[in-house]
Amino acid sequence: MTDWTRASAAQMAAAMKAGEVTSVELTQAHLDRIAAVDADVHAFLHVDAEGALATAREVDEARAAGEELPALAGVPIAVKDILVTQGMPTTAGSRILEGWEPPYDATVTRKIREARMPILGKTNMDEFAMGSSTEHSGYGPTRNPWDLDRIPGGSGGGSAASLAAWEAPLAIGSDTGGSIRQPASVTGTVGVKPTYGGVSRYGAIALASSLDQLGPCARTVEDAAYLHEVMGGHDPMDATSLDEPVPSCVDAARQGREEDLAGVRIGVIKELSGEGYQAGVEQRFEESLELLKARGAEVVEVSCPSFEYALAAYYLILPSEASSNLAKFDSVRFGLRVEKATVEKTMGATRAEGFGDEVKRRIILGTYALSAGYYDAYYGSAQKVRTLIQRDFAAAFEQADVLVSPTTPTTPFKLGERLDDPLAMYLNDVATIPANLAGIPGMSLPSGTAPEDGLPTGFQILAPAHEDARMYRIGAALEKALAEQWGGHLTAQAPELEVAK
């Protein structure tokens, strides 16, 4: 019997259409896989077997009745716990929201339901998406299916790990500084941060509003393209949502697989290499460039000198906005309440107990950065850096259609290795952060495993704002070339996890 969990979402959709498998069978297979491996991986904070199977049954009945169904109908999906879901707990990885059931659906949750995709459950994440390892979850870390002693990236480690562990074919992520792309890189999966405003943020628990963007997580570029089209589009409930058509990601991915890259200019960002970059990461990156050249692309070097300040600017803007966004967790209307004699003391005690150390660290940083007398020096300067980075990108995109770099400087590090060194942890996002500061789209796809440790390496593609489709074309072309070398997708090379009885 076929193990359907090893198929791509596109294959699952086609098989259901051809009557080879039902959504109930697919959904059950994934629920069984979760039951078998998630005690070790801990990708999920909540599994909704009943709800997922109910949706699956409805899809099967509708299909049997000859109803016209959306492309991904019946394909199960995992949802990062940052997205509010009616009828399912939503915690954003924080103890302060333990047991909270939102009374409403996020726009993307609604779109998934409208696409008739069974929601398997909610995936683990660093608390309020603050972190690059999922170790800052209030509910314990997620482990990397490639090596359970290593981090799956963060903040969306749960979503990425669920894909690499064959627990779900698709997942939703959110990317504020790399929280989709960095986990994709270290788990050998695909992750996309769309253009800012391309996907509605309504119902995504805000970390840093001007940087946050929801996006698709998948094992193939094509699957990510399908999910991107489900998620995207204008939403009147999000004032920052773009009022323009959803990019044709699926078509672009098809073009990338079928056509060569003649006339495509690929810009290698000079500043995102060298010191701090692992040899195997750079080696796989160079090999990928060669494959793209072989398909007809022209490779040029570009320089983005302001990237030097990106990390510093990011760690002023993010904590500033986060300190305000997280104020509402005050015990008055929802979530944890640590009752004290006065309202003020109750608020303070609740936040002291409910928030983890990393969250407190960033709230303190942000509160300080926004304080009277410091605002101009910190928040104000950071916004200026943002403008400079946007200019760097604009100039680079004059010379190239897309820009590329390794997604992360290193392969996944060990759990606990960087917990006491926030700066080392922050450095993990040095290549992904500039895209968030500029609002442009970015993709990470696997480029192989590093020879020295056998762990996944990621290849990042950045495109100008609104040009998300370009990444899918280039990404699909590279993915095809790599798959031809490997004889399949990278995730197939991951060591098999021990299956619980």
Add this chain to the structure above:
Amino acid sequence: MKALTYEQAMEQFDPVFGIEVHVELNTATKMFCGCANEFGAEPNTQVCPVCLGLPGAMPVTNEKAVESAIRLGLSLGCEIRESSRFARKNYFYPDLAKDYQISQYDEPTCFEGSLDVVLDDGEVFTVGIERAHMEEDAGKNTHKGGTGGIQGADYSLVDYNRGGVPLVEIVTKPITGAGARTAEVARAYVATIRDIVKALDISDGRMEQGSVRADVNLSLRPKAAAGEDQDAVPFGKRSETKNVNSLRAIERAIHHEASRQAGLLLAGKPVVQETRHWHEDTGSTTPGRSKEEAEDYRYFPEPDLLPVEPSREWVEELRGTLPEHPAKMRARLKEEWGFSDTDMRDAVNADALSLIADTVAAGAAPQSARKWWMGELARTANDREVALAELPVTPADVAELQGLVDAGTINDKLARQALEGVLAGEGSPREVVESRGLEVVSDDSALEAAVDEALAAQPDVLAKIQDGKVQAAGAIVGAVMKATRGQADAGRVREIILQRAGVEG
């Protein structure tokens, strides 16, 4: 330390003041969500994820509120910024759902205006406007048990219905040169704002419900020596008195603060820069937060909202919709209606101007309209403790009533009874006259019979009339009026009496 009277304080010091007025807009929905913007619903029934600040929810700007803010700004002579931003004002408070208020900070939509206010004696005083910006209101806390304050209560309840209601805050520049007329200028300024928002129909303008609320700040500085420029004297430390919510309270609060500060200064004590609470019952203020312990609101641009960027064309289109400035309108109406200064001032103070205007528009003579609204109806409103406009009678009713009097269908006394019926909900004046049978008896034969009866009953009076003592006819008129329950035309009755008595009228 002895408090001075306001007049004494003004003799010794030069006051500088400023006013912040919050206007609650009457848009159908709230500032950033689709919830109904209505006063008085059951607690927490007009709420949604957005105005409850639930995780994940996001604001969307109410375009109608932006339109109202721009029209108000234009009425205050403000510039309208081509691109303005919302900002977050961060502070923790249970009634503030998100623990930040979306307001405007460094880039208000309307700025640099001025407003002419007309004082009681007709003098015009120009008030500089610094800015008019949009923001959302907070919810409402009720503290139960204990001291009743937030710190000492047994528990507190929060109603978020008001949370997210659209407000425009209008901030004046420091107002100087009003001298002893400071309290009067302050009162007239707020009254003018109230009249403007009502004329614009962007707010119900009801101060008693908090639709228009004022914070008044005041400082005193020494009077310049003779021949020296008062403007060269630096401002003193100011106090800001919060939530002064009636026109009379504004005058009283200024009187109180000026006296209090003058007392301190004369005693050589410093005035503390602080916010103060107004107490309506005692007419006094008590200290709130001092500037030293004031919160740092950590303002920054609201990242969930796009800048407000009204096109020039739209702004000009809105400028075309502005009603006449209330002061100009008053001058014009006074002229058209032939009212005296007193008539006009009384009508304005009673909030009767638009009612009178509508009554005149419905066909009544201005003086008749004034007589009803400022007489019978003002008394009724006073008895019932409601605003004139809240009485269950329309300007059209009043015009109809006066029409019936003018046509002789009813007399003044009957008209008052008819009005009573209208106020009791019995229908239009015409319907009440009919149903209560209030029409004057104009049938001569009925009146002649009544006169004959009355004369027969009082032969001595008849004799007096026939003796030439015509004024004695009054007693007969009274008797006839009584017999007809007031429904006779007294003039006609008199004529008939004189005819019957054989005396020329």
